[in-house]
Amino acid sequence: MSANTPLDQHTGVAVPLMRINIDTDAIIPSREMKRVSKEGLGEALFANWRYADVTTRRENPDFILNQDAYRQASILVAGDNFGCGSSREHAVWALKDFGIRVIVAPSFGSIFYGNCVLNGILPIRLAQSHVEALAAEIEAQPGVRFSVDLVKQQLSTPAGKLAEFDISAADKRMLVEGLDGIALTQQRDAEIVSFIAADREQRPWVYR
Amino acid sequence: MSHATLVEKIWAQHRIADLGGGSALLLIDRVFLHERTGGIALQGLAAAGRAVRRPQQVFCTMDHIVDTFPGRGDATRMPGGTAFITSTRAAALEAGVNLFDINDPNQGIVHVVSAEQGITLPGLTQVCPDSHTCTLGGLGALAWGIGSTEAEHALATTTLPILRPKQMRVNFLGRLGRGVTAKDMILKLIGLHGASGGVGYAVEFAGAAVTSLPVEARLTLCNMAVEFGAWTGIIAPDDATFEYVSGRPYAPDGVLWQRAVDHWRSLASDAGAAFDREIDIQAETIAPQITWGTSPQHSISIDEPVPDPQSQPDEKRRAAMSRALAYMAVEPGRPLVGIPIDAAFIGSCTNARLSDLRAAAAILKGQRVATGIKAICVPGSSRVKQAAELEGLHQVFIDAGFEWRESGCSMCFFAGGESFGQGERVITTTNRNFENRQGPGTRSHLASPATVAASALKGQITDVRRLGRQR
Numbered sequence: 070m071s072a073n074t075p076l077d078q079h080t081g082v083a084v085p086l087m088r089i090n091i092d093t094d095a096i097i098p099s100r101e102m103k104r105v106s107k108e109g110l111g112e113a114l115f116a117n118w119r120y121a122d123v124t125t126r127r128e129n130p131d132f133i134l135n136q137d138a139y140r141q142a143s144i145l146v147a148g149d150n151f152g153c154g155s156s157r158e159h160a161v162w163a164l165k166d167f168g169i170r171v172i173v174a175p176s177f178g179s180i181f182y183g184n185c186v187l188n189g190i191l192p193i194r195l196a197q198s199h200v201e202a203l204a205a206e207i208e209a210q211p212g213v214r215f216s217v218d219l220v221k222q223q224l225s226t227p228a229g230k231l232a233e234f235d236i237s238a239a240d241k242r243m244l245v246e247g248l249d250g251i252a253l254t255q256q257r258d259a260e261i262v263s264f265i266a267a268d269r270e271q272r273p274w275v276y277r
Numbered sequence: 278m279s280h281a282t283l284v285e286k287i288w289a290q291h292r293i294a295d296l297g298g299g300s301a302l303l304l305i306d307r308v309f310l311h312e313r314t315g316g317i318a319l320q321g322l323a324a325a326g327r328a329v330r331r332p333q334q335v336f337c338t339m340d341h342i343v344d345t346f347p348g349r350g351d352a353t354r355m356p357g358g359t360a361f362i363t364s365t366r367a368a369a370l371e372a373g374v375n376l377f378d379i380n381d382p383n384q385g386i387v388h389v390v391s392a393e394q395g396i397t398l399p400g401l402t403q404v405c406p407d408s409h410t411c412t413l414g415g416l417g418a419l420a421w422g423i424g425s426t427e428a429e430h431a432l433a434t435t436t437l438p439i440l441r442p443k444q445m446r447v448n449f450l451g452r453l454g455r456g457v458t459a460k461d462m463i464l465k466l467i468g469l470h471g472a473s474g475g476v477g478y479a480v481e482f483a484g485a486a487v488t489s490l491p492v493e494a495r496l497t498l499c500n501m502a503v504e505f506g507a508w509t510g511i512i513a514p515d516d517a518t519f520e521y522v523s524g525r526p527y528a529p530d531g532v533l534w535q536r537a538v539d540h541w542r543s544l545a546s547d548a549g550a551a552f553d554r555e556i557d558i559q560a561e562t563i564a565p566q567i568t569w570g571t572s573p574q575h576s577i578s579i580d581e582p583v584p585d586p587q588s589q590p591d592e593k594r595r596a597a598m599s600r601a602l603a604y605m606a607v608e609p610g611r612p613l614v615g616i617p618i619d620a621a622f623i624g625s626c627t628n629a630r631l632s633d634l635r636a637a638a639a640i641l642k643g644q645r646v647a648t649g650i651k652a653i654c655v656p657g658s659s660r661v662k663q664a665a666e667l668e669g670l671h672q673v674f675i676d677a678g679f680e681w682r683e684s685g686c687s688m689c690f691f692a693g694g695e696s697f698g699q700g701e702r703v704i705t706t707t708n709r710n711f712e713n714r715q716g717p718g719t720r721s722h723l724a725s726p727a728t729v730a731a732s733a734l735k736g737q738i739t740d741v742r743r744l745g746r747q748r
């Protein structure tokens with residue numbers, strides 16, 4: 070686990086993918102997880118949808134990320150329950166490698182949400198109607214750029230839409246400061262050691 | 278703490294520090310790894326110059342990528358798969374964690390092994406970089422799936438920062454009907470309340486139809502909590518749990534056992550404990566379930582017609598339904614019963630324990646699967662396989678025309694190796710019917726072992742309750 074690029078403000082091209090229940094198998098199919106590595110997974114992102122032939126990587130022109138307006142997208146606007154299913158962190162590594170920094174959806178798969186934060190991607194939960202309005206704005210103007218201010222917890226669009234979002238203080242700090250969670254926890258080592266010592270007395274059968 | 282839920286009690290016992298905003302740093306009692314994601318976590322840790330803090334509490338098995346054909350070794354059908362196996366083995370040995378390697382008699386699917394070895398105990402916190410870790414809530418442990426980066430955190434510190442979940446209780450009231458199983462209960466719940474119905478919640482399963490379930494069936498019920506979107510599922514430990522855990526290799530014994538049981542008895546939710554949401558389901562209303570689409574929420578009673586997208590007012594849901602119908606090549610307005618299948622699969626951490634194999638074998642005994650059906654049984658662990666063979670179950674499967682495999686995840690998911698073919702229709706005891714989950718273009722119908730066995734015999738989707746009459 071290494072520190073991530075801090076994310077306090079971000080402006081980038083937004084792309085809509087409004088199917089509901091997009092699972093991590095769709096974000097990166099199992100067979101694309103070929104190497105024991107977190108790197109270089111961007112080309113496998115949405116492989117089953119993005120390529121007409123996954124072997125040769127011949128593109129499917131109908132898939133939105135293959136349209137020129139969206140090739141540089143860094144903000145994904147998605148349908149409900151995005152990232153449900155398998156815990157594979159490869160889904161987040163693939164999104165990150167592709168260049169996605171922010172994902173907006175009505176709700177997220179819970180493991181996926183945590184994986185985003187740990188890898189420097191900001192997941193934003195907004196009401197369904199908000200998300201639909203954002204998608205409509207993109208569709209009306211492909212290539213439009215949205216801006217996110219994580220410190221103020223705001224997302225704004227050229228059409229003047231402003232959405233405020235919630236995020237836990239801990240997640241916000243991790244993202245804004247690009248922190249390494251392990252190092253952060255290790256600062257509490259004394260606390261952990263004494264907690265375990267007391268717990269050993271209470272629940273000796275747990276310790277082998 | 279006089280009105281605490283089961284989850285709140287375990288949470289409080291593991292809370293090292295409050296991190297603000299509803300998060301806490303929790304003590305993690307057990308970490309389980311497998312070669313698909315565990316090797317990456319161990320390597321990532323080593324690359325950062327960090328050590329596994331308490332290797333004796335860390336376990337690793339080979340299940341996801343390993344071949345399930347007899348006489349297997351490190352070679353696998355998945356391109357590049359062998360590297361996952363060898364690098365995970367090397368990293369596990371280097372870190373000194375407990376390893377159930379390919380030919381270890383205790384090898385098997387991670388969540389099956391964890392329960393049967395007594396590694397999971399009631400009241401523990403347990404994590405694994407695998408979404409179905411919630412299976413182990415069936416023993417009254419707080420167990421959930423995490424990512425690889427979180428796994429590195431848990432390995433290095435024996436802790437994890439966790440956002441406190443909301444509390445839901447799902448009460449299955451009354452008694453289950455004949456031919457209805459834990460698999461049908463959870464599919465019914467997801468069918469009624471959706472694949473995101475449990476997002477943000479820890480879900481306690483309760484009620485007479487749950488407490489009367491044998492422990493293995495409780496594991497099935499909790500296994501699919503994640504398909505409900507829940508953070509995890511859990512069931513209060515009781516005498517049946519203690520009896521199940523007792524005498525298992527990693528379980529406590531002697532004086533410690535007595536102390537442990539006393540503690541475990543105190544974990545059940547207090548009367549009057551508050552839940553953010555409660556759902557009641559009458560067990561009598563549950564028929565055997567089957568999925569028609571590409572999400573576990575596309576679940577219906579076996580005698581019910583496939584829903585019509587036209588009756589769905591929400592446009593997004595209507596589109597998702599139409600897409601699923603097209604992928605699955607099924608028609609709305611008609612039940613699935615009678616649709617010909619190409620294959621039947623009995624396996625996975627959902628439904629491949631000994632009781633599942635017994636349930637299927639009871640239906641298959643003395644019968645043969647229909648001509649042309651590819652039928653496969655993959656026991657959930659090497660111990661399950663061994664126990665089944667001692668009872669002669671393997672012979673029932675083989676005589677019925679099933680392949681009898683070595684243990685592993687096998688065709689629960691497609692990793693680029695073995696798969697059911699394009700457009701093949703599979704009835705399966707697994708937990709995910711996503712597009713391409715069991716192979717490119719493969720159509721998966723989730724059901725219980727009994728329904729799968731009955732359907733394999735008929736060569737078509739079959740209501741197990743009517744099997745006798747049809748035959």
Ligand code: SF4
Pocket residue numbers: 340341386387388407409624625626627685686689690707708
């Ligand atoms: S059997 Fe299937 S669901 Fe279970 S751990 Fe293996 S791949 Fe995952």
